[in-house]
Amino acid sequence: MNICNYCKKNKKLIQAHIVPKGFLGMLEQQKFLEVSFNYSYKKRMPIGPYDMNILCADCDKIIGLYDEYAKKILIEDIHLYKNKNLPIYSIPAHAIDYLKLKKFFISLIWRASISSRDAFKEVSLGYYNDVALACLKDERFLEDNIFAILVFKDGPNIKYQDAITFTASKLAEKHAYKIHFSGYQITIVPKSTDMRWVVEKGDESPQVLFLKKENDWTILELDQDISGKQNILDAYKESFRVK
Ligand SMILES: [Zn+2]
Numbered sequence: 001m002n003i004c005n006y007c008k009k010n011k012k013l014i015q016a017h018i019v020p021k022g023f024l025g026m027l028e029q030q031k032f033l034e035v036s037f038n039y040s041y042k043k044r045m046p047i048g049p050y051d052m053n054i055l056c057a058d059c060d061k062i063i064g065l066y067d068e069y070a071k072k073i074l075i076e077d078i079h080l081y082k083n084k085n086l087p088i089y090s091i092p093a094h095a096i097d098y099l100k101l102k103k104f105f106i107s108l109i110w111r112a113s114i115s116s117r118d119a120f121k122e123v124s125l126g127y128y129n130d131v132a133l134a135c136l137k138d139e140r141f142l143e144d145n146i147f148a149i150l151v152f153k154d155g156p157n158i159k160y161q162d163a164i165t166f167t168a169s170k171l172a173e174k175h176a177y178k179i180h181f182s183g184y185q186i187t188i189v190p191k192s193t194d195m196r197w198v199v200e201k202g203d204e205s206p207q208v209l210f211l212k213k214e215n216d217w218t219i220l221e222l223d224q225d226i227s228g229k230q231n232i233l234d235a236y237k238e239s240f241r242v243k
Contacts, residue, residue, distance in 0.1 A: 006059035016055035020067035070104035087221040148192035149211040
């Protein structure tokens with residue numbers, strides 16, 4: 001018995017997955033993953049993407065619904081949205097359940113933040129732990145700028161697509177978390193108002209790539225794992241250049 005982080009009740013806690021099972025593919029059977037934090041070498045680690053001390057079964061089930069939705073759109077259906085000429089995926093607004101998808105990303109970073117497992121030690125939301133929980137429980141309106149979501153997809157040439165990493169960083173002068181798993185590079189910015197993207201005249205800011213309510217959503221496919229403002233600006237320009 002222990003206190004569940006979601007319902008705050010004293011309950012039996014279960015094996016709660018941080019990275020949902022549905023995203024792990026073969027890793028789930030292998031029980032280990034090969035990873036390094038900079039992708040320059042491989043290291044075997046026990047997989048353990050779950051935590052025994054964060055959630056009760058009832059609350060894990062609630063969050064599980066967002067996991068299932070995210071898996072459908074990002075793993076099962078993503079191929080439907082591939083552009084024929086450009087390395088981008090365009091998901092029309094009407095095909096996105098914004099609430100479920102946004103809550104998936106919020107729950108992902110929240111789970112990593114409340115977990116004390118080593119793999120997630122760089123993730124510590126502080127004040128935003130409560131904000132995340134309020135968003136998940138519909139006690140707070142979901143805003144594009146709170147837990148702003150930027151997603152890239154690994155191109156076929158990227159090594160270690162299975163690698164799971166959670167790192168803290170800064171992006172355009174804002175605190176950000178970069179997460180990698182299942183062929184996705186996910187950036188979550190707890191508060192993205194006033195991000196400082198300095199773009200050349202006539203260019204659009206990569207800010208348009210963030211997930212926004214009632215907007216079509218563009219996911220770039222990249223041939224390397226990228227972080228940082230300048231790399232993202234460059235990748236954004238490059239993606240729209242027809243080869
Ligand atoms: Zn609970």
